Amino acid sequence: MQPAAHRQTKYVAAPPLEGPTPLRLPAPAADIEQARADLTEYGLCFLTGVLGDAEVDALRERLGRQAAAERSLGTLAPPGTEGPRQQLSNLVNKGRVFLDLVERPETDALAGYLLGKHFLVSSLTGGLFHGASSDVQPLHRDQGQVPATADFPAICNLFWLLDDFTPERGSTWVVPGSHRWAPEHMVKAPPRELAAQIEAPAGSIFAWDGRVWHGAAANPEGHPRRHVSTFYCLPWMRQQENWGVTCLQEVLDEASPKLKARMGLRTYGTLGMVSGTRTSAEAASLGNYDVEFPEYVIGEEGALHPLRRVSRSVAEG
Numbered sequence: 581m582q583p584a585a586h587r588q589t590k591y592v593a594a595p596p597l598e599g600p601t602p603l604r605l606p607a608p609a610a611d612i613e614q615a616r617a618d619l620t621e622y623g624l625c626f627l628t629g630v631l632g633d634a635e636v637d638a639l640r641e642r643l644g645r646q647a648a649a650e651r652s653l654g655t656l657a658p659p660g661t662e663g664p665r666q667q668l669s670n671l672v673n674k675g676r677v678f679l680d681l682v683e684r685p686e687t688d689a690l691a692g693y694l695l696g697k698h699f700l701v702s703s704l705t706g707g708l709f710h711g712a713s714s715d716v717q718p719l720h721r722d723q724g725q726v727p728a729t730a731d732f733p734a735i736c737n738l739f740w741l742l743d744d745f746t747p748e749r750g751s752t753w754v755v756p757g758s759h760r761w762a763p764e765h766m767v768k769a770p771p772r773e774l775a776a777q778i779e780a781p782a783g784s785i786f787a788w789d790g791r792v793w794h795g796a797a798a799n800p801e802g803h804p805r806r807h808v809s810t811f812y813c814l815p816w817m818r819q820q821e822n823w824g825v826t827c828l829q830e831v832l833d834e835a836s837p838k839l840k841a842r843m844g845l846r847t848y849g850t851l852g853m854v855s856g857t858r859t860s861a862e863a864a865s866l867g868n869y870d871v872e873f874p875e876y877v878i879g880e881e882g883a884l885h886p887l888r889r890v891s892r893s894v895a896e897g
């Protein structure tokens with residue numbers, strides 16, 4: 581079966597591979613065209629030299645401070661805090677430095693290539709090790725919720741590497757080329773022997789197609805191995821994070837139109853509307869339009885219910 585022509589994106593699929601065999605890892609490259617070609621062929625790429633040293637330092641510092649603060653929350657610490665491989669959720673509320681990654685040209689060049697120009701931020705998360713870990717995450721595909729017969733990327737992940745990723749330092753396991761396997765090999769994880777650990781320097785983007793088998797590795801020496809993950813999906817998919825609930829109002833107030841659209845505050849056809857209450861945005865344009873949160877929603881017998889939004893005010897105690 582040949583891959584379907586993908587009409588909503590410029591993504592050009594490589595032909596399916598015979599059998600569930602892996603390809604080699606692509607070499608890290610500074611050239612965006614090469615990175616896109618690697619995404620097509622291998623389902624992943626390493627775009628080097630994206631973040632300068634000062635940017636890497638700023639992101640490390642912010643991520644480290646946030647991680648320490650979340651660990652100190654004790655019983656209120658969020659899921660993902662326990663254990664030496666700490667995961668940080670919902671970075672949209674935790675510093676502009678993280679959100680800025682969403683608007684970088686490299687994001688449009690890579691995520692836009694796979695998902696088309698209307699792609700959404702599905703989640704914005706981070707990760708680091710603060711101790712040695714022998715845990716190896718099972719191999720999985722990020723678009724596991726999408727039918728295995730979908731022969732196109734519906735998700736893509738951009739890891740912004742804040743340390744050198746090497747096998748000794750707990751770099752990610754991947755199965756290059758597995759996005760081109762037949763649907764019957766997309767359901768049950770392949771044997772670990774088919775996977776390889778990536779190698780790419782700090783400051784790179786490690787990007788992969790949501791169909792690629794991969795998983796987090798052990799980190800026996802407890803190297804910090806820090807990253808920020810900007811995770812994207814097609815505009816007609818459900819996002820991983822419920823932004824409408826958890827994104828601070830002030831973050832949206834300060835966001836550019838492009839960032840708001842990426843968060844889902846722009847309609848895609850008839851999806852993502854705020855219907856049933858008038859807003860100025862709706863009246864202003866035909867087709868896709870920016871969505872505003874209304875002051876109220878209309879209820880039974882025309883009652884006007886004030887819309888409560890989460891804001892920067894801080895809980896007592």
Ligand SMILES: O=C(O)CCC(=O)C(=O)O
Binds near residue numbers: 752753794797
């Ligand atoms: O941290 C990594 O190397 C990969 C993480 C991953 O795939 C996951 O958390 O689902």
